[in-house]
Amino acid sequence: MIKPQKNFPIIAVLVFIAAVTLLSQIFSSDFRVKTLDLLRIPLKLISGSVYALRDVANFMEIRAENKILKENTANLEMELLNLREAALENERLKKFLDFKESDRRKFVPALVIARDPSGLNDTVVIDGGRKDKIEKGMVVISGGGLAGRVIETGWRISRVLLITDYDSTFSGVIETTRDEGAVSGSMRAGLVMKYLDIGCNATKGDKVITSGLYGVFEKGLLIGEVVSLEQDSSGLYMNAIVKPEVDIRKLEEVLVVR
């Protein structure tokens, strides 16, 4: 005779397996993106409020930063004058050499509106999608450094895989020594540049840029700087710990390179 009370855990586990198996079929990439598209406005409102609150909390820090920025602006204006002169000279020389202008890149600004709630994946949702001509595979930058690449696109939202995610691996090169390696995400620990030549003599502070190999990212994008260098467990290669140029934890606005 069946005793429901006694068999309850078994029944519950069976229900659990059936429910998870059935429901997990629904959550395809397309379904996720479409749902996020629908949630775009509430997410934008909440994330906007959170950023505003964060700014209020960091008021003193922002004030000090503002002071530094004002000083920097004055210096940059001087530099700009010199650069304008150089640009004019460059223009004249290009005409002289009949140089063909390459296609200029376009940047689409976007706001980070959501992250993975469990914090176990370094992916973000941005408020720009196919409507803004954002496509899968496009490069995402922030503050002059590489932030990630678009992995899913909806009509008005896109999901970006950040460079610090475990699933992110691409080729990088140390700017000064020209040593190449595979840059992998290591979540909060930053980035690890693996398979560097055993004789690599990079030092702390050396810049790491994308190498352009394997087509993940184009060449010359700033990734970060070397923090430390150590031999890997096999003793055949060197590994470098790289601090990303972009503060992934504080990512609020990004630029998608079109």
Add this chain to the structure above:
Amino acid sequence: MTLFLWIIITGLLQSTAQLNINFLGLFAVFAGIKKGPIWGLCVGIFIGSFSEVFSSSSQGLNLMLYSGIGLLAGIIKQKIYCREGAGQEIIFSFFGMLCFYTAYFAFTRTIQTSVLFAIIFSSLISPLLFRLAE
């Protein structure tokens, strides 16, 4: 109904602000220990479905983990005697979170030591969250 509303609000907050507390996991444990395994399972499925939308992890992983900890918390609560109170809530939340992250790392074959803080913070805040949810 209120519980589901709370889940949506905290879920949206958790996905916009970077919090070191897994509110969604706590809600699954809450449903399991306060309302029984079936409720734990149902609430876990709801939380898992919500997380699936925001997450980029393997299809169905969040669904399985959240519903799993809700169901497990409910079954264990029925099987063992444990005095009601903040202590019980902290213990259940701690082990619930520990199971969640351990299973996640086992499935994804990764490890993140920083989750230890999330486990500790989440379990410490659980009595307060449970009072609010009640």
